Amino acid sequence: MVQSLKTDVAIIGAGIIGLTTAVRLAADGREVVVIDPNEPGSGVSYGNAGTLAPYACTPVGNPDVLHNLPGLLLNPESPLAVRLTALPALLPWLARFVRESLPKAARRNGYALAALLKEAMPAWRDLSEAAELSDLFRQEGCLYFYRQGLPASHRDWGTCLREELGVHQEWLTSTEVAKLEPGLPPATCGLFFPDAIHIVDPAILSERLAAMAKSYGASFQRAYVERLEPQSSGQIRLMCRDRNVDAHSVVLAAGAWSRSLARQGGEHIPLDTERGYHIEFAVDVAPIRRPVCPVELGFYMTPMQGRLRVAGTVELGGLTAPSNPKRIALLERGARKLLPDLGPTQTHWLGFRPSLPDSRPVIGRSRRYSNLILAFGHGHLGMTLAGITSRAVAGLIENRNDIPDLSAFRPDRFS
Numbered sequence: 074m075v076q077s078l079k080t081d082v083a084i085i086g087a088g089i090i091g092l093t094t095a096v097r098l099a100a101d102g103r104e105v106v107v108i109d110p111n112e113p114g115s116g117v118s119y120g121n122a123g124t125l126a127p128y129a130c131t132p133v134g135n136p137d138v139l140h141n142l143p144g145l146l147l148n149p150e151s152p153l154a155v156r157l158t159a160l161p162a163l164l165p166w167l168a169r170f171v172r173e174s175l176p177k178a179a180r181r182n183g184y185a186l187a188a189l190l191k192e193a194m195p196a197w198r199d200l201s202e203a204a205e206l207s208d209l210f211r212q213e214g215c216l217y218f219y220r221q222g223l224p225a226s227h228r229d230w231g232t233c234l235r236e237e238l239g240v241h242q243e244w245l246t247s248t249e250v251a252k253l254e255p256g257l258p259p260a261t262c263g264l265f266f267p268d269a270i271h272i273v274d275p276a277i278l279s280e281r282l283a284a285m286a287k288s289y290g291a292s293f294q295r296a297y298v299e300r301l302e303p304q305s306s307g308q309i310r311l312m313c314r315d316r317n318v319d320a321h322s323v324v325l326a327a328g329a330w331s332r333s334l335a336r337q338g339g340e341h342i343p344l345d346t347e348r349g350y351h352i353e354f355a356v357d358v359a360p361i362r363r364p365v366c367p368v369e370l371g372f373y374m375t376p377m378q379g380r381l382r383v384a385g386t387v388e389l390g391g392l393t394a395p396s397n398p399k400r401i402a403l404l405e406r407g408a409r410k411l412l413p414d415l416g417p418t419q420t421h422w423l424g425f426r427p428s429l430p431d432s433r434p435v436i437g438r439s440r441r442y443s444n445l446i447l448a449f450g451h452g453h454l455g456m457t458l459a460g461i462t463s464r465a466v467a468g469l470i471e472n473r474n475d476i477p478d479l480s481a482f483r484p485d486r487f488s
Contacts, residue, residue, distance in 0.1 A: 075316060080321075081321050088327075088328050089278075097466075121351075128190075130234065152403075156389065189482070216253060256412065321444060325338070344435075345391075349423075359381055385404070
């Protein structure tokens with residue numbers, strides 16, 4: 074027998090975007106149901122590098138990446154890889170990505186991200202105070218670590234864009250890098266972002282957000298939403314295998330799994346997947362104090378509770394292919410080059426970043442159903458932008474005027 078539920082707001086997806094949205098709406102007195110086939114926060118919200126990166130306005134697609142793309146694709150040690158079996162399906166996405174990497178488009182995308190990032194930390198601060206999360210956050214900054222010479226005399230495209238936008242960044246000498254992180258090998262220079270924050274346990278963060286949402290009255294359903302059906306009442310019915318949920322408003326925040334449901338809402342979003350990996354080493358005392366990105370290697374090392382997480386790389390290959398042991402080995406080799414005293418790896422993980430060619434998330438109403446709000450495609454910035462995205466989504470549902478300008482993130486921009 075199919076179970077039928079009714080609610081004010083249904084949120085599809087219990088990742089960091091869905092959880093923060095549930096907290097905000099439930100705290101405002103809304104009846105909220107969160108629907109996900111898995112435990113809250115168990116996807117990419119669990120396995121990411123754990124950084125809140127207000128400096129990260131450089132889109133993935135930019136002129137420097139475009140210039141280096143052939144070398145990145147041909148080098149087996151590159152942080153970028155493409156599964157050849159997935160290439161035919163990826164070609165339309167890659168064509169858009171190349172267009173968005175051209176100077177004018179990349180600059181436009183960077184400016185859009187920067188405007189949203191300016192509001193990201195205040196929005197997280199509101200949530201962290203309300204949900205008592207402050208013990209999970211550390212403001213130690215983030216260090217880009219260079220070992221192979223200066224990056225184009227400090228004038229690479231991303232650095233220039235951040236400088237133009239007034240992002241707080243500081244170039245460090247090799248001596249200054251050594252003072253900041255004495256456990257690292259010698260560097261030629263470093264780039265420090267003092268406003269960055271890291272999360273000591275992303276899984277606990279998700280657990281607390283889910284608990285906070287429940288304390289305000291939200292409920293969680295373990296189910297997979299297969300279809301959206303508009304009702305004559307104006308509600309939207311979420312069709313699952315063993316239950317239906319009728320909602321006055323629906324938030325689609327299913328990350329990399331959002332594309333087919335968005336299409337049912339009338340939006341053809343060129344969403345694809347960046348497969349990201351992490352490995353972890355058990356440590357009593359972390360060898361670094363803050364997230365460190367060895368730029369030439371293309372990953373982050375983040376100190377977490379009782380462990381060091383090494384996370385990153387980009388593998389284009391869809392949602393169904395198995396984990397690639399070569400990508401895991403690449404992370405381990407890179408980490409041991411920098412920190413040779415690390416013990417054996419404790420865990421390894423594969424997750425799926427929801428990625429759009431212009432690096433701008435989709436945040437806004439569906440054209441077909443005004444009570445369907447889309448909130449996905451955050452790529453590498455899901456954790457960073459969760460606070461401001463959830464504030465914007467709650468504002469759209471409640472028809473408030475105090476939300477950020479979302480014109481650059483409209484779902485229909487790809488039409």
